[in-house]
Amino acid sequence: MNREELEEKLGRLPRRSFAHLPTPLEPCPRLSAALMGPQIWVKRDDLTGLCFGGNKTRQIEYLFAEALAQGADMIVAGAGSQSNWCRQMTAAARKSGLDIALVLVSGEKGNRLQGNFLLFKLMGADVTVVELASIEDLQPAIEARAADMRAKGRRPYVVAPMALDTLALGAIGYVQAAVELDTQWEALGLNPTCLVLSGANMTPAGLALGFAALSRQIKLINISPVLWRQDRKTDILRIAMAARQRLGIPVSIDPVTIESYDSYVGERYGVVTDACREALKLAATTEGLILDPVYTGKAMAGLIDQIRANRFAKSDVVVFLHSGGTPALFAYAEDLGLD
Ligand SMILES: *Cc1c(COP(=O)(O)O)cnc(C)c1O
Numbered sequence: 383m384n385r386e387e388l389e390e391k392l393g394r395l396p397r398r399s400f401a402h403l404p405t406p407l408e409p410c411p412r413l414s415a416a417l418m419g420p421q422i423w424v425k426r427d428d429l430t431g432l433c434f435g436g437n438k439t440r441q442i443e444y445l446f447a448e449a450l451a452q453g454a455d456m457i458v459a460g461a462g463s464q465s466n467w468c469r470q471m472t473a474a475a476r477k478s479g480l481d482i483a484l485v486l487v488s489g490e491k492g493n494r495l496q497g498n499f500l501l502f503k504l505m506g507a508d509v510t511v512v513e514l515a516s517i518e519d520l521q522p523a524i525e526a527r528a529a530d531m532r533a534k535g536r537r538p539y540v541v542a543p544m545a546l547d548t549l550a551l552g553a554i555g556y557v558q559a560a561v562e563l564d565t566q567w568e569a570l571g572l573n574p575t576c577l578v579l580s581g582a583n584m585t586p587a588g589l590a591l592g593f594a595a596l597s598r599q600i601k602l603i604n605i606s607p608v609l610w611r612q613d614r615k616t617d618i619l620r621i622a623m624a625a626r627q628r629l630g631i632p633v634s635i636d637p638v639t640i641e642s643y644d645s646y647v648g649e650r651y652g653v654v655t656d657a658c659r660e661a662l663k664l665a666a667t668t669e670g671l672i673l674d675p676v677y678t679g680k681a682m683a684g685l686i687d688q689i690r691a692n693r694f695a696k697s698d699v700v701v702f703l704h705s706g707g708t709p710a711l712f713a714y715a716e717d718l719g720l721d
Pocket of ligand 1: 436437438466467580581582583584585586674677678705706707708
């Protein structure tokens with residue numbers, strides 16, 4: 383289908399606007415030269431604007447339209463204690479006049495009043511911290527918090543981080559982003575061979591679906607920030623298919639257009655690796671480009687590694703998605719190897 387047809391399908395879904403769009407697409411000639419690599423361009427989704435921005439804002443636009451349509455008077459959501467998701471969700475709730483209760487898994491940085499955790503408190507979210515082995519076990523705790531709120535007469539909209547409905551609706555935000563990228567590439571005369579991103583689920587699923595719908599020949603290189611129980615590529619395709627259903631578009635995705643790597647996580651989610659530190663410093667010193675220590679730093683480490691393995695030609699155009707997360711940097715001050 384063409385862009386207009388896909389935009390028409392997207393336009394049928396309710397959406398509450400929060401993001402400043404389109405986000406910029408910037409060349410990084412000094413980073414490319416330092417790596418003697420392909421032409422790197424950065425899609426600045428760290429600049430979506432809602433409370434320091436990030437990729438969650440595009441996803442939240444569709445989720446909040448649903449919450450408001452359902453007459454919710456508050457949001458119940460959860461993730462890790464330095465969650466970018468919960469930060470942008472809290473800001474969206476405040477901007478919509480809603481309360482928000484967050485259930486947070488005590489992560490690497492615990493509940494130090496820094497980074498995203500500081501911002502939850504500043505925006506007055508009702509925060510509960512739980513000790514769990516994995517974010518994948520968070521669902522019952524979120525449901526329990528929502529039940530408490532219902533017992534008090536509230537009407538919570540529950541954002542279930544692992545529910546397929548939530549993931550599919552959030553992914554639509556990145557189908558829209560694929561349309562936006564396609565428009566920018568055409569205007570600039572760019573024909574990228576790869577898009578590199580830090581993805582867990584909604585972002586790569588939406589992009590894969592959007593590019594397939596537009597018949598864009600591009601490879602998605604997904605660098606996972608976390609080791610999941612389920613194979614990433616299978617899960618990305620599952621979410622993309624659910625999003626396709628929601629949009630009502632007859633598109634199939636060729637699995638070879640997606641590569642997903644777990645090999646840059648390091649010790650575990652949220653723990654900075656040496657390669658991530660190097661990537662953060664290289665982007666900052668060559669381009670003044672600030673990445674984050676949990677997601678985009680590791681994704682850039684993956685891109686650097688693949689450039690050094692001679693995967694790309696100098697003439698290749700590679701787009702790196704900056705998905706945000708930068709407020710967490712301040713919670714990681716001691717881990718960055720600076721003095
Ligand atoms: C959440 C997050 C991701 C992963 O996004 P998904 O939609 O879950 O794939 C990547 N980068 C940053 C900065 C994030 O906060």
